[in-house]
Amino acid sequence: METILSLKNLNKKFGKIHAVNNLSFDIKKGAIYGILGPNGSGKSTTLGIILNVVNKTSGEFSWFDGKISTHQALKKVGAIIERPNFYPYMTAIQNLQLVCKIKEIPTTKIEEKLKTVNLFERRNSKFRTFSLGMKQRLAIASALLNDPEILILDEPTNGLDPQGIHEIREIIKNIAANGTTILLASHLLDEVEKVCTHVVVIREGLKLYSGSVDEMTASHGLFELKVESDSSKLLEVLSQFEGISAIKEEENTIIATLSKPISASEINNYLFKNNVVLSHLVKRKPSLEQQFLTLTNNKS
Numbered sequence: 627m628e629t630i631l632s633l634k635n636l637n638k639k640f641g642k643i644h645a646v647n648n649l650s651f652d653i654k655k656g657a658i659y660g661i662l663g664p665n666g667s668g669k670s671t672t673l674g675i676i677l678n679v680v681n682k683t684s685g686e687f688s689w690f691d692g693k694i695s696t697h698q699a700l701k702k703v704g705a706i707i708e709r710p711n712f713y714p715y716m717t718a719i720q721n722l723q724l725v726c727k728i729k730e731i732p733t734t735k736i737e738e739k740l741k742t743v744n745l746f747e748r749r750n751s752k753f754r755t756f757s758l759g760m761k762q763r764l765a766i767a768s769a770l771l772n773d774p775e776i777l778i779l780d781e782p783t784n785g786l787d788p789q790g791i792h793e794i795r796e797i798i799k800n801i802a803a804n805g806t807t808i809l810l811a812s813h814l815l816d817e818v819e820k821v822c823t824h825v826v827v828i829r830e831g832l833k834l835y836s837g838s839v840d841e842m843t844a845s846h847g848l849f850e851l852k853v854e855s856d857s858s859k860l861l862e863v864l865s866q867f868e869g870i871s872a873i874k875e876e877e878n879t880i881i882a883t884l885s886k887p888i889s890a891s892e893i894n895n896y897l898f899k900n901n902v903v904l905s906h907l908v909k910r911k912p913s914l915e916q917q918f919l920t921l922t923n924n925k926s
């Protein structure tokens with residue numbers, strides 16, 4: 627599959643702050659990628675570097691297999707990394723015409739893009755009459771005017787109400803369904819789970835996980851275990867079992883996180899042979915949220 631963007635050992639330091647720490651990942655054509663991380667984890671800095679508005683400290687990134695210069699490549703990229711400045715007293719169409727003029731691109735796509743973001747009916751309304759959600763959708767239309775190969779969005783639903791959030795997410799999925807690759811940064815697990823096909827989880831600039839959202843949500847899972855009596859023997863025996871990465875106790879239930887696929891009968895047999903009789907055993911798949919918390923907590 628064609629590589630749209632490749633990051634290799636990218637670093638950015640702001641004085642003592644290591645905002646992006648040896649970050650490497652690839653963006654392949656046609657997927658929806660989420661960079662997921664808490665506030666201050668380096669998402670915006672990473673986007674700034676690949677868009678040439680922040681200077682990297684070290685490392686490499688290359689657009690479109692490095693076949694063209696970054697300057698040329700960025701002509702095939704649509705990005706919204708700051709709230710765009712539209713003119714309040716101009717209509718949606720007039721604002722987009724101005725964008726075309728500034729970017730020196732034809733105005734032929736304006737109506738099509740307004741339809742893509744469900745603003746065609748409001749094309750002649752002044753920008754100042756728009757809700758926050760509509761303003762954000764106009765920004766997306768603006769970033770699409772040059773028919774980019776990839777659309778980059780930083781926290782696309784920040785500050786919107788639930789209806790506005792839903793609308794933006796549906797629009798992003800539609801744009802992707804029509805062949806545009808998407809890269810978005812978000813601190814919302816729910817957003818990444820609902821919108822993205824692939825995720826790069828970062829914390830303090832470090833990559834903690836990258837892969838498909840499906841694999842992440844379906845990866846090895848966890849066991850809930852209970853014994854009738856004191857759980858100390860269970861904890862001891864479990865801790866010696868290879869394939870368990872974390873054990874914690876929650877209200878008389880032991881939660882064991884798996885680092886490889888282990889069946890319920892396998893663990894039950896092992897415990898029984900070691901004189902532990904369970905009163906409760908359930909295998910669960912963790913939500914992305916649980917996994918995200920496990921990932922981010924384990925690295926502290």
Ligand SMILES: Nc1ncnc2c1ncn2[C@@H]1O[C@H](COP(=O)(O)OP(=O)(O)OP(=O)(O)O)[C@@H](O)[C@H]1O
Nearest residue numbers: 640643645663664665666667668669670671672813
């Ligand atoms: N221009 C700057 N000068 C100094 N430090 C900066 C600068 N820009 C970002 N940082 C620091 O780099 C780190 C990463 O910030 P960044 O904005 O990339 O994170 P983020 O994940 O996008 O978070 P948020 O969603 O809160 O913007 C933070 O500690 C931030 O304070």
